[in-house]
Amino acid sequence: MPNYAAAIIGLTGIAARRPTEPGDVPLAGAMPGSHAAAYHRHPQAAVVAVCDVRPAMIAQFQQTWRDVWPEVRGYTDYRALLADERLDLVSVCTPDHLHADITVAAAASGARAILCEKPIATTRADADRMIAAAEAHGVLLSIEHTRRWSPIYTRAQQLVRSGRYGALRAIHCQMVGPRAMLFRNGTHVIDIMCAFAASDPAWVIADLEPGFDHYTAYQSDGGHDPATDPAASAYVHFANGVRAFYHSMKTPFAGIQFDLFCDSARIEVTDGSLVVVQVGDHGQWSRTSVPHDHYMAAYQLGAVSELIRVLEHGGDLVSSGREARKTVDIMLGILESHAGGHRRVPLSQ
Ligand SMILES: NC(=O)c1ccc[n+]([C@@H]2O[C@H](COP(=O)([O-])OP(=O)(O)OC[C@H]3O[C@@H](n4cnc5c(N)ncnc54)[C@H](O)[C@@H]3O)[C@@H](O)[C@H]2O)c1
Structure with missing residues (x-):
């Protein structure tokens, strides 16, 4: 029987989507791609209540998941939800700039763990009060930077940490x-940069895409219109000496790639591949694909599984509030550098 009562606040796709289960393949249990699907797949969790300021989103959730949670309760005010329900887990899936008040209230509500969508917040002050509230109430706070629970990216981190290719x-x-x-x-992308660097960001220099000279603080509409959130090029220097370059560009084709330069190899990582590139005795390049293990619990289900494991056995979270704050610090540093004539901005403030 599930013994972790969960609530989800904000009910769009990342929160509520239900994966299709193809009837023509002998495989049961499609990979979750949302918080609801992760709670569905975790044997110890069940969603008891949901919240959205738009009643239609609540009705849609109840319709989508009616065979799984027929009695899930709906709220249009998160404060009423937190007051009325006895919750173990709270998912915060509202827009980027609307995570802080809800997370702070959830931390004070008696819940035991919070899974908040990325980025943790859009200001350092918001991130700080979320972290402080979670720590003050002894509540776990995990930020859903999805690739932290990706088999490919965790395998790449293992390769780097093994020292097999040098520093x-x-x-x-x-x-x-x-x-x-x-x-x-x-x-x-910046969160995974921090995961690979395994250090605190020390300073940044940056240049935003043309047309964003006015953009000195987060001014987006919650991430809907690309015209309200810039692409950027930046150099991030980490305290351990790792040099990181971030380059984004708005193009019709989409993809991300990380190149990790170690002493004796370059490791290429994408969402679908992991390749080690080395130079042989005669100067020729060799490319070796590295297999990665498959896991029962990855992505959002990995995040939920980790929270329940840490609640039961203790340990550190891979994507804690403090870890996620580094990404906000870097993103704001990028804006500050551009606005200051591409000046060097100290981080870890
Ligand atoms: N991890 C991922 O890959 C991934 C993918 C998509 C979105 N996200 C993140 O998920 C979050 C939601 O993104 P979105 O584009 O779906 O946002 P959105 O702007 O569509 O809003 C999400 C929902 O929150 C509701 N909402 C807003 N304020 C609320 C409040 N005070 N109380 C209750 N509900 C409220 C809205 O009505 C909406 O249904 C963002 O932080 C985004 O960055 C993450």
Whole structure:
């Protein structure tokens, strides 16, 4: 029987989507791609209540999941939900700039763990009060930077940490696509940059895409219109000496790639591949694909599984509020550098 009562606040696709289960293949249990699907797949979790300011989103959730949670309760005010329900897990899936108040209230509500969508917040002050509230109430706070629970990216981190190819010296991150926006999607890329660097960002120098000279603080509409959130090129220097380059460009074709420069190899990582490139004795390049393991719990289900495991057995979260704050610090540093004539902006403030 499920013994972790969950609620989801904000009910668009990342929160509520239900994967299709093809009837013509002998495979049961499609990979979850949302918070609801992750709670569905986790044997110890069940969604008891949901919230959205738009009643139609609540009705849609109840319709989509009626065979799984026929009695799920709907609220249009998150404060009423937090007051009325006895919750273990709270998912915060509202727009980027609307995570903080809800997370702070959830931390004070008696819930035991919060899974908040990325980025943690769009200001350092909001991130700080979310972290402070979670720590003050002894509540776990995990930020859903999805690739933290990706088999490919975790395998790549293992390769780097193994030291097999020497020390990591530099990281090149590329993100292209119509939605190559800094806060909306760059969040994921910069977070994985931090995961590979395994250090605190020390300073940044940056240049935004043309037309964003006015953009000195987060001014997006919640990540809907790419015209309200810039692409950027930036150099991030980490405290351990790792040099990281972030380059995003709004193009019709989409994709992300990381090149990890170690002493004796370059490791190429994308969402679908992991390749080690080395130079042989005669100067020729060799490319070796590295297989990765498959897991029962990845992505959002990985995040939920990790929270429940840490609640039961203790340990650190891979995408804690403090870890996610680094990404906000870098993104705001990018804006500040551009606005200051591409000046060097100190980070970890
Ligand atoms: N991890 C991922 O890959 C991924 C993918 C998509 C979106 N996201 C993140 O998920 C979040 C939601 O993104 P979105 O584009 O679906 O947002 P959105 O602007 O569509 O809003 C999500 C929902 O929140 C509701 N909402 C807004 N304010 C609310 C409040 N005070 N109380 C209750 N509900 C409220 C809205 O009505 C809407 O239904 C963002 O932080 C976004 O960055 C993450």
